[in-house]
Amino acid sequence: MKSASFHLNLLKDTERLSSSPVRLRVMLPVVALFACIGMGLWWAILFTQLLMVRAEAQDIDEDVKAKSKAHAEAISRQDRVREMRQQLEQLTYYRNGVRAIGKPLAKLAEIMPLKVQLTDLSFAPPPLDPPPKPGQKISPFAPMTNVETQRFVIAGRTTKETPVVALMESLDSAEFERLITREKRVKSFRQDATAEKGGRRLLAFEVEYTMPERRFAK
Amino acid sequence: MDADYTTVARHFQVNAPWKSISGTEVPSAHGQTVVRPRSNGRPPTGKLPPRLTGLHSLAWKLLIDLMVKIQLTRSKTIEIGFGGKGKSASNSKVDMTGVELFSGESRGAPAVRLVHKKDGWHILAAGFVPPPNGDLPQRWEDTPHQPVWELPRNFQSPSAAIAVNSGMSSFSQASAEAILREMSQGLGDSRPKPHTAISPRLSLKPQAKAEEPQKPAPIGRKSTLPPPGTPVSENGRRFSMRPLAEEGFHLAASLPEFQALWLGRLLPEGRRPTAASIQLAESALMASPLLHPAFAETKGNMLAIFVRRDAIYFAGYRKGEPVLWRRCPGVKGYDAMRNAIGKALGVEEELINDVLEDALVDPRPALEPFLHPVLHQLDLARAYLAGKHSMDTGKALLMGLPYGASHWCHMAEESVKMKLVPGHPFDGITLAKGVDASLAHLHLVALGAAIAAAEVET
Structure with missing residues (x-):
């Protein structure tokens, strides 16, 4: 026995309203607006970051150009220092290799x-x-063995x-x-x-x- | 007409696109397949899934209770609540306020808040609420004047069932052909009409057939009945119908479209309650005894008399399904009875209730002219149920009569050898504290509307 047999409802499903205070037709535009604002802010932040990174890259580029000569000179000096240190080391080897007879x-x-x-x-x-192997680097001051x-x-x-x-x-x-x-x-x-x-x-x-x-x- | 009905029924079975989307197929009482719409869209409650016991079930219940539920409803709104249970009426699956509009009651609109809990049905509140600020529109031009109505706090359930008394409404037990004919007619032909106008076959008298129109009005473009319980708009009227347990007949309710629209927008969105159902007062009245103990005792095989201020109705039920609805012809309601007694006995208005209840004064001589046609129609209704449905209705439930029920019972026993059982509308329902049951007869329609909209299973 169901009262559904007696329920002659004249209200259509499409006319039914919700008693909830939260309504989609209100919330949807609000959420959409907030989403748009959020996206806009996000895009603005990204754009600002891009501009900042570009400016920084340009500064770095100019700085690199300005310092490239000094850098090359420093590199060559470092090479010389390294070479002289090697020579010094070789001389030390020879000094240690002197026979006191x-x-x-x-x-x-x-x-x-x-x-x-x-x-x-x-x-x-x-x-x-023995003859050096092909491609073997030969130090001018150092013995082979x-x-x-x-x-x-x-x-x-x-x-x-x-x-x-x-x-x-x-x-x-x-x-x-x-x-x-x-x-x-x-x-x-x-x-x-x-x-x-x-x-x-x-x-x-x-x-x-x-x-x-x-x-x-x- | 049976052949016509068969054609219509066959048409349903073949061309029934709504079956898959809006309803479930269930066999009706007379073995025919009918389509019932799904439940009224209430969200599923936190029902324990199978195979969960002990700690799992506890955890599940806690989860359900604490979970914030977000649901997109049919009206494209979001419902946010805690768990699947009602807020104000805890542990309740159904929380429905039934309210009767334009009943003519000076105290206000009768309203009943019906709640189903684990231990059964409860009435949380019953009383009279201030009616909406405005009259039911009588034409399309009146509909822009739409009032906004809000119920008092104790009636603010999630949903409300509105039962309306409208002079332009129509509620009847009718054949499919008669319903289709009414649907094909325009609004102009349908107002206001007697309640039995579309039930040409209901009478038991042999000459009733002769009263039928020999040449039925041509059926318009609408040639199929809508799905049971689904409202449709046709020619400016809103129709809703359900098949009766008797083959070939339907219960049909209709209301002008503008009145249905006006009622649907009465309770605003976003506030409790909103309208979940709009019913005619007669329709709600028919559902009112479903929770009554007498209904369960007789297993739904029963004859009921509803006494209202302006009319008296007979309703027959077989296995809980409606089989008969009839307004007592030529007899007005309870107010007419009071007037008759007042005139016959020369009693003042204020004393009539006392006369009806006082054992020292016998009002039966004054009651008899009024009751005689009622009891005659009662006898006819009994004969109809016995002849058509093989129902032995030795007694009938008498509802809605505030005073003088004992005289009705006595005279029915004497006149038609039938026992009348006066029933209190709130019998079988637990009343919350503070609910006044003394004026329950005035809440019969509101209660019936809530019961029907709650789709009670007894």
Whole structure:
């Protein structure tokens, strides 16, 4: 049983009004107006920001142009400074790589046996650097490798083998470790033909010592 | 005429574009498919969805209560409220104020605020409100004078149902053909006409057919009935109709278009209440006993007598659906009865009510000439219900009669062997504090308008 069967409503749906105080036909224009104002404000803010950014960019551009010469000069100076620092560094490397061999050489005279006559003391040149790789930057002041190994060759005359052995044993002492290592090689030991003219029979020898590594480092 | 109705009904079923957009198909009492519009657009309330229990349901209810509801209504306005429940009438799904306009009551316009709560129906307020400042327009030229009407605070429900008494209205039980004929006629032909003018088949008398016009007026361009319950405007009048439980007949209400427009704009937008329904007083009257306990006791199979100041009506209900509506011919209402008693007994106006209630004075000799045709028509109505609908109506509900009901009951028992049951309009409804029920008979129409507009399910 429904009262809808009795409800003969003469009011059309389109005529029904809402009791709510908030009405769309009032609120819609108000909201639209506020939306338009908001959009306008937003656009104005954006436009102002754009103008400000443009002006700032122009100022920066002019400033960059004005400072570009000074900037280039500063850059070139910085490059020079960097280059000189590198040179200084290389020189430091060389200073650190200097061998102090004066004292061992002076000591050498003291330990030299009487039956030995030195004919030559020489430092063999270091082996040649390998050829640079293509595109490898070569510093004009720096060696190709940081470590350099040389050989010290002692050549002389003697009457017999024993003084030479004694010399070699003396050179093995700690006083000569700045000059040579214990790595050695008897390069030659033969009869000296030039000395036989005087009627005495002499023997010529050559002993090659490996020197301590020379390091180009700080 | 049945054939005509069948044609019309078939036309509905074939050409019914409104079915999909404005209503739902439901079978009527007589097995025919009718279209009922959807509910009156009320927003859905916070109903608990299935599978939510315990904490979920509590959380859901809290959410519903606290949620601000923004809804676009049909009138293109935004409704903002808290939750799906009414503000002033808490826990209520329906909050409707029924108000009767132009009833001739000097105290004001009768108004009733009807609310449905969990424990049933309540009347929050009943009384007389100041009428609108202006008369119901009698012609199109009067409509620009549109007053703005506001109800007192205790009647400010969200919606209002207006029941109007208009001399230019028409409410009747009629066939489809008669309704179509009236719709095809212009406004000039339709004012003011007797209430039975478009119900040529209602009479039980065999000679009633002879009274029908032999040559029915040609039906105009309008050849189909509008959907049930949907108001339509035709030839300057606003029509609304619903099929009766009796095949071939409809309840039809019509009002001049300018009066409907005037009434629709009476309560302004943005203030409580606004009009949700405009009904004729007779239509509202017919819905007034739906909440009465007698209606439920008889399971909606009942005969009712409505006594008004200017007329007496008979209404028949079968399974809660209307099957009969008839104005008692040749008899005026309660005022006429008072005048008859006053003249016959020589009693002053102020004493007539006392005479009707006093056991020492027997007013029946004075009442009999007045009541005789009423009881005769009551007997005819009973016979009609028994013959047409196989209803055994041994008793009838008597409503709207403030004094003298006992005499009516006694004379009905004697004259037509029928028991009259006097019913108080507010029976079956819980009254709020301060509601005066002593003048409830004057609020019958307002209550009926609220009940009908609330689309009560009993």
